[in-house]
Amino acid sequence: MANMIQAEVPERLWRQAEALVQQGWASDLQEVVNESLRRYLESHQDVLAEQLIREDVAWGLRGED
């Protein structure tokens, strides 16, 4: 099932997305939006964030600087 969203996109970002499609790097704007969202979600997973914060806490406690 797909969901519809309505969002405001800054002009510059929109032009860059359109250019990607025109140059053949993506089949259409739908693909650009989906791929952008997928990559963002991949790099902002809760488990990753937690692991990095825990590493930061360990460094704060026992780092060497």
Add this chain to the structure above:
Amino acid sequence: MARTDGPPVVADAGPLIHLDELSALDVIGDYAEVWVPEAVWREVERHRPQALQHQGVRLVKRRVGRVPERVKAVAALHTLHMGERDALALCVAEAVGVILTDDTAARLAAKTLDLAAHGTLGLLIRSVRRGLRTPVEVIALLEAVPALTTLHIRPSLLNEIVAELRSEWRVSGR
């Protein structure tokens, strides 16, 4: 504690804003210099201009020249904002090994580039190790994070961290 003679660090906007929201920007005052890329400087100026006026921290606005190709690639992979990308570029171009950031994607990108990344929580906890703050002060600051800052952290995770620190530092609970 006086400033170190050590190498500078590069800051993204997050820690500057969040530490200032806690009135605790002084915990990075012992770094010899904190380099702030122009894009990050503008971001902080927009959201928390007073953070740039702190007398106890040597913030240095730095222009970022050509962004190295590997930084461009990593930034694209992790969908980084310009400030985050420029902070990483400054690290790589000037051989600075530490970036201060709270952004998960920027931290991942830093790992890829073999840079150390530290955030608001780590810097607060470090301040005890560096003799800048007491354990009781830092625990109070950590507990104030949800109310006083725009830093996003799962409340239960923050509670776990505070409990661990209380145990580590032998500070009793309220």
